[in-house]
Every structure is written in structure tokens, then in C-alpha cells.
Amino acid sequence: MSGWVPLCLRRAARCWSLPGGGFSVQPAGSCRGVHLDVSPAKSIADESVCIRAAGLSPHQDVTLRALVLTEQDRLFDSSAQYRADSQGRVDVSRSPSLGGHYRGVVPMGLLWTLSPASMEEPYQKLTKFDLMGSPTLIDLCVHSGHADFSIFPGRILAKQRIERWYSKPGVRRIRLREGNVRGSLFLPPGDGPFPGVIDLFGDEGGLTEFRASLLACRGFAALALPYFRFEDLPMTMKDFRLEYFEEAVNFLQKYPKVKGPGIGVVGSSKGADLALSMVTFIPQVVASVCISGCNANTIADLHYKGTKLSSLCYDVDQIIVLESGILDVSETLKNPNTDSIIPVEKAEGHILFVVGEDDKIWNSKHFAEEAIKRLKEHGKDNYELLSYPGTGHRIEPPCSPFCSAMIDRLFGIPVQLGGEAIKHCSAQQDSWQKIQDFLRLHLC
Structure with missing residues (x-):
């Protein structure tokens, strides 16, 4: 049925x-x-x-x-x-x-x-x-x-x-409309101050809060930050302006219960290349977790103070329809070009790349290795890589059951995510603790 x-x-x-x-x-x-x-x-x-x-x-x-x-x-x-x-x-x-x-x-x-x-x-x-x-x-x-x-x-x-x-006694959720910033701020129990983290998800849009709420349970002041398809934010992804994300960083940095001075970012999928751009261009960002991301700017052009990163193009002709009716989009993202690659060597903060080796949305392991190669060429060692065999694209906290495919918001058809159930969920459990350890190390 x-x-x-x-x-x-x-x-x-x-x-x-x-x-x-x-x-x-x-x-x-x-x-x-x-x-x-x-x-x-x-x-x-x-x-x-x-x-x-x-x-x-x-x-x-x-x-x-x-x-x-x-x-x-x-x-x-x-x-x-x-x-x-x-x-x-x-x-x-x-x-x-x-x-x-x-x-x-x-x-x-x-x-x-x-x-x-x-x-x-x-x-x-x-x-x-x-x-x-x-x-x-x-x-x-x-x-x-x-x-x-x-x-x-x-x-x-x-x-x-x-x-x-997804919460515990004493955790507070505050809905934000501060300047241009929208979202939800989750605060741990107590007076603080707490390390501050911005949480970004991918091209599904809207406000996704569960990871920020769990981070608050673990002692972080976490801002779930939407960037399109929410309230008065743009309904589609086009011409991103990094100033919006910088405004969120400044708000969190100045919030009375946030420790500062440095802020962390956790981003998944499209949110991961935004997190990489934030640690590259915004000096207040001192720790960036890039989960299943790309080393280039994707989906829409990114602007920041006169700098522009072009959008990495997709080749829709490379979409494969599997026998199951599921779409395989893993070959649609073209190799990054000079105009779209994030100049990550400018980052003074620390970067944690988290990737699945069976990512079927795009080759996030290759993209992470290309970013690391660029860092090494510039004498940088401010990075770590967590690479998990048998793991797909959607790496989330360990409360998240495995999904081999999900209905795409645009296509209305299931799109393959990749991974094997137990290996993927084991990676979620392992990476979740290491993400927290990484953030505490560089924010506390």
C-alpha cells in the first residue's frame, strides 16, 4: 500500500x-x-x-x-x-x-x-x-x-x-527577528557564558532546529540559521550575500550568554560550503565544521564586500534514473572552476571536514581532499578530516535513522543519498562526539 x-x-x-x-x-x-x-x-x-x-x-x-x-x-x-x-x-x-x-x-x-x-x-x-x-x-x-x-x-x-x-530541562528556545537575522537561538541551562555556534542546513530551506537544540543540550549556545524559504527571507536561492551570515555571527558574538570572542559554524551540504566561506572571509569564525560539503560555492553566486564567487554549475543531463525510479545525481556537479573555488587558504580559523565515502549527492570526499590540498600548498595545517566508508550524504546526529533516498523538494522524486545503514549510523555516532570535541577545543 x-x-x-x-x-x-x-x-x-x-x-x-x-x-x-x-x-x-x-x-x-x-x-x-x-x-x-x-x-x-x-x-x-x-x-x-x-x-x-x-x-x-x-x-x-x-x-x-x-x-x-x-x-x-x-x-x-x-x-x-x-x-x-x-x-x-x-x-x-x-x-x-x-x-x-x-x-x-x-x-x-x-x-x-x-x-x-x-x-x-x-x-x-x-x-x-x-x-x-x-x-x-x-x-x-x-x-x-x-x-x-x-x-x-x-x-x-x-x-x-x-x-x-530533543531538549532537556532548562534549555531555552528564543525565536529571532534581529535586524535581518531570522532563526532560533537555543541556550543551555545555567548562566553561561557558553561557546556560540551557528547551525546551517542545505537546499531544503526553511528553519531546521533539531541539531541546534541537541547542541544546546551539550552546552553550546546554538543559533539555527535559515537563509531562504523562511518568513521574509528570499524564497529561492540566488545571489547569496555573506553579510547576512556575518550579521548572525556579530549578533551571536555580542549576545550576553555567549562566551566569544570566536564563533563556530556547523554546516551540512549547501550549508557546508557556506560554513567554509564563513571561516574563509569572516575572521570572527574560528571553527567551522563542514559536513558533506564542496570546496566551491554551489547553487547561487556568493557576494561579500565586492568579492564574488560564481556558482558551480550542475549538468542535469548527467542525472541517471535507476531501475527503482530513484534519481542518481552524483555525477551532475561539474569540477570546480577558478571563479567558484573558495579561497580557503585565507582562513585563520580551524576546519573540520566530515565526509561519507559513499556520498551519492556529490563526491564530498574528493572536494574535502581538494580543499586540504589547497591548504597544504599554502603551508596551512588548520584542518582535520573525518572520512567514513559506507557512509552517504546526510550525516546527522545519531538520533537520525538511516535514509537511503529522500524525496527531492524540486523534483518530487526520490534522490539517492548513498550509504549502508549500519556503517552510516555508526559514522553519525562517531562524528557527533568528535564534532563537539572539535568545537570545544577551539571555542572554549
């Missing part, structure tokens, strides 16, 4: 699938003392949890399943098949999954592989919009046998609901 299925049928399917609905539900712990323990039951979304089942028969086959019903009434799920040990226990940090959405020992596999359920439109991203007021609720269940959920889910032996929060 797909997205056109009538709402009544979609809800009926959810009732049958979700814990608490349908004929297969058993109260937690009521089936011969089977118990599911997920700890902590309440956690920040970037934290790991421990999942254990006990009270099973020795070597009993079971299926663990996770389900999320989103704020938009969309169902996401994942499952993995396990065999209990001789004492009737399953510990996902030690026990290998034998099938399902992943195989092997993957402690966070159930959360990492959450994807649209069979009755939902595919290629959607699990997104949380109400970051401050409510958690993402995840129901975890133990089903008897190695269940095939497309046929019959198997009896539920035990279940537990957990809460995953």
Missing part, C-alpha cells in the same frame, strides 16, 4: 500493528514472565539505550520491533530477529540479529533503522517538529518467533515505551 490508501484503512493497519491495538497484544510481562527492559526509559535523542529481554525459554526465537507514530500520523517501524541464550535472555549489545532490518551485533540497530512502515509513502524522513514540548515516543516489543510483519506479527510477549527528547 502507498500514501493514497484511505485514512480509515491506514489507521486500521496501525491499530493492528501498534502495541495496544488489535488482537495480538499482551500486557508487558504477562506472558510467562517475559520482561523487556529498555534503559534509560527517558533520554536525550542522541544518547544510546540498552535493550534487554529476559524470561524467555532457552534458545527461543523472538523478534524485537520498534514503532513510532509521528506528529503527522505516519508510522515508522523496524525489526530484528534474535535467538535467546541458554538462560532465556537477549541483550542487543551482545546478541547478534539474525535477520530483519539489520544483522549482527548492533546495540542501537532498532532505532537506527526506523523507516516508513509498509502502508506509508516510502523515502520519508523521521522528523520531530515539537522539539521542546514533547518527546518522540518509541514502542519496543518482543514478538514470539521470527515474525514476518507483512503476513502476521506474532504474539507480543512484552513491550515498553521509551521517550526520546
Whole structure:
């Protein structure tokens, strides 16, 4: 079934699938003392949890399943098949999954592989919009046998609901309309001062806040900064002016709870080449994290105080339609030319490049290596590179499940992102901590 299925049928399917609905539900712990323990039951979304089942028969086959019903009434799920040990226990940090959405020992596999359920439109991203007021609720269940959920889910032996929060007590969110700057400022608990970071995303536009909120949970004053398709900002990306981003830097630098004097930037995709331009041209930016970016200016010309970087051109004739109907755009970005390359050798701040070696949007590893080559040629050593095999384009905090493809805003068709689920999510977990360490090193 797909997205056109009538709402009544979609809800009926959810009732049958979700814990608490349908004929297969058993109260937690009521089936011969089977118990599911997920700890902590309440956690920040970037934290790991421990999942254990006990009270099973020795070597009993079971299926663990996770389900999320989103704020938009969309169902996401994942499952993995396990065999209990001789004492009737399953510990996902030690026990290998034998099938399902992943195989092997993957402690966070159930959360990492959450994807649209069979009755939902595919290629959607699990997104949380109400970051401050409510958690993402995840129901975890133990089903008897190695269940095939497309046929019959198997009896539920035990279940537990957990809460995953994008905020924590004391974190403040302040909506901004300061001069030309728009966005949301997230402040950690306490009086500060806190290291200041600007957070930029890619060509989806609008205001994306979840990473800034998580950074505030980790002690940073984080400004989620939109730059088009938001309020009175331009609706399309054309003729970027770096003065807008400089104004945001100056605002954050002067904010009473921001430590300063240097400001950090985290940027993804198009946001990454903006982050690279900011550390190159704006001296107050002393730390720049460029995730899945390019060493040249992309999409639209960039202007700053009489300097112009031309836009790197795309060759739409190089778009490939795969047999699945997904678009492969990995060969559409032409090699950077002199007019578009960011003169990164001018940067006095430090740069962290984070790339996936299976990026299918563009060759971000090659672009990072070209930027590093340019830095080396000018005697610079103010850079680090994190390069992850089996990892695609959209590298986010570890709360973000893997997406192999996403519906493109312009094409309305799924576009390939690249990566392998477990390798990609492992890279997200590893890079998230190293990004924080990098920012603390250069901002504190």
C-alpha cells in the first residue's frame, strides 16, 4: 500500500500493528514472565539505550520491533530477529540479529533503522517538529518467533515505551527577528557564558532546529540559521550575500550568554560550503565544521564586500534514473572552476571536514581532499578530516535513522543519498562526539 490508501484503512493497519491495538497484544510481562527492559526509559535523542529481554525459554526465537507514530500520523517501524541464550535472555549489545532490518551485533540497530512502515509513502524522513514540548515516543516489543510483519506479527510477549527528547530541562528556545537575522537561538541551562555556534542546513530551506537544540543540550549556545524559504527571507536561492551570515555571527558574538570572542559554524551540504566561506572571509569564525560539503560555492553566486564567487554549475543531463525510479545525481556537479573555488587558504580559523565515502549527492570526499590540498600548498595545517566508508550524504546526529533516498523538494522524486545503514549510523555516532570535541577545543 502507498500514501493514497484511505485514512480509515491506514489507521486500521496501525491499530493492528501498534502495541495496544488489535488482537495480538499482551500486557508487558504477562506472558510467562517475559520482561523487556529498555534503559534509560527517558533520554536525550542522541544518547544510546540498552535493550534487554529476559524470561524467555532457552534458545527461543523472538523478534524485537520498534514503532513510532509521528506528529503527522505516519508510522515508522523496524525489526530484528534474535535467538535467546541458554538462560532465556537477549541483550542487543551482545546478541547478534539474525535477520530483519539489520544483522549482527548492533546495540542501537532498532532505532537506527526506523523507516516508513509498509502502508506509508516510502523515502520519508523521521522528523520531530515539537522539539521542546514533547518527546518522540518509541514502542519496543518482543514478538514470539521470527515474525514476518507483512503476513502476521506474532504474539507480543512484552513491550515498553521509551521517550526520546530533543531538549532537556532548562534549555531555552528564543525565536529571532534581529535586524535581518531570522532563526532560533537555543541556550543551555545555567548562566553561561557558553561557546556560540551557528547551525546551517542545505537546499531544503526553511528553519531546521533539531541539531541546534541537541547542541544546546551539550552546552553550546546554538543559533539555527535559515537563509531562504523562511518568513521574509528570499524564497529561492540566488545571489547569496555573506553579510547576512556575518550579521548572525556579530549578533551571536555580542549576545550576553555567549562566551566569544570566536564563533563556530556547523554546516551540512549547501550549508557546508557556506560554513567554509564563513571561516574563509569572516575572521570572527574560528571553527567551522563542514559536513558533506564542496570546496566551491554551489547553487547561487556568493557576494561579500565586492568579492564574488560564481556558482558551480550542475549538468542535469548527467542525472541517471535507476531501475527503482530513484534519481542518481552524483555525477551532475561539474569540477570546480577558478571563479567558484573558495579561497580557503585565507582562513585563520580551524576546519573540520566530515565526509561519507559513499556520498551519492556529490563526491564530498574528493572536494574535502581538494580543499586540504589547497591548504597544504599554502603551508596551512588548520584542518582535520573525518572520512567514513559506507557512509552517504546526510550525516546527522545519531538520533537520525538511516535514509537511503529522500524525496527531492524540486523534483518530487526520490534522490539517492548513498550509504549502508549500519556503517552510516555508526559514522553519525562517531562524528557527533568528535564534532563537539572539535568545537570545544577551539571555542572554549
